[in-house]
Structure formats: C-alpha cells, structure tokens
Amino acid sequence: MKKIIDEKPWGLGYCLLCGSQPDMARFTKTGKRSLHCELCGQEWAFSRIGCPFCDNRDPENLGYFEAEGEEGLRVYSCNSCHRYLKTIDSRVFEEVAPLELESLATLHLDLIANRSGYK
Ligand SMILES: [Zn+2]
Numbered sequence: 001m002k003k004i005i006d007e008k009p010w011g012l013g014y015c016l017l018c019g020s021q022p023d024m025a026r027f028t029k030t031g032k033r034s035l036h037c038e039l040c041g042q043e044w045a046f047s048r049i050g051c052p053f054c055d056n057r058d059p060e061n062l063g064y065f066e067a068e069g070e071e072g073l074r075v076y077s078c079n080s081c082h083r084y085l086k087t088i089d090s091r092v093f094e095e096v097a098p099l100e101l102e103s104l105a106t107l108h109l110d111l112i113a114n115r116s117g118y119k
C-alpha cells in the first residue's frame, strides 16, 4: 500500500461544526480518512497519518490493532497522548452503517483499547 504522508495540509482534529472530538473514523472507498463527530455526527476529512487528539505524526509513536477475525475494523492508538480512535474501512465492507451505529456495534474494541491502557 502506498504511504501518504504530508500530502495534504494537516486537518483539524475536532469537529468543524461544534468543536467536539471524533469518536470514530472511516477510510472512504478511495482510501481517504474522515473523522466522525461524537456529538453532531458531522464527518470531515483528515490526514491519513497522525493522531487527531494531539497532532502526533510520528509513525514510531502511532500504532493500531484489530480484533481477531474482524478485517476492516481497526483501533488506531497514539503513544503520545494515549488516546485511540476506532476506524472502519469502507473498502472492506459492502455497506457501512451510520458511524454512530458502528460505534455502538464495536464496543468490544473500546474494551480492548481500555485494557491496553488507551482512553
Ligand atoms: Zn460536531
């Protein structure tokens, strides 16, 4: 897979409409990343690489994990601020439900993240 770093200006890590933080992200069919607002449901484009919570863009300090047997669902974690972001890959699924539903359907990923020390 092609690595895209710094191709686009750094996007905002919070909602353009209400200023809340993202609770989920998705990769679109074209491989772009968008973030989903936990409060108002707005989605906005964001850099593929980097932590939206603290602007950490050091690949050494960013990681991800996925639940066993669940291709297309990942948790991206940041070792700088110890936050995480559940991310769904639209390229893997035929259809993706509204992200507020996906967020509820993936609570087990929150558990794994919390157990690993991310919040
Ligand atoms: Zn919002």
Ligand SMILES: [Zn+2]
Pocket: 051, 052, 053, 054, 055, 056, 078, 079, 080, 081, 082, 083
């Ligand atoms: Zn961070």
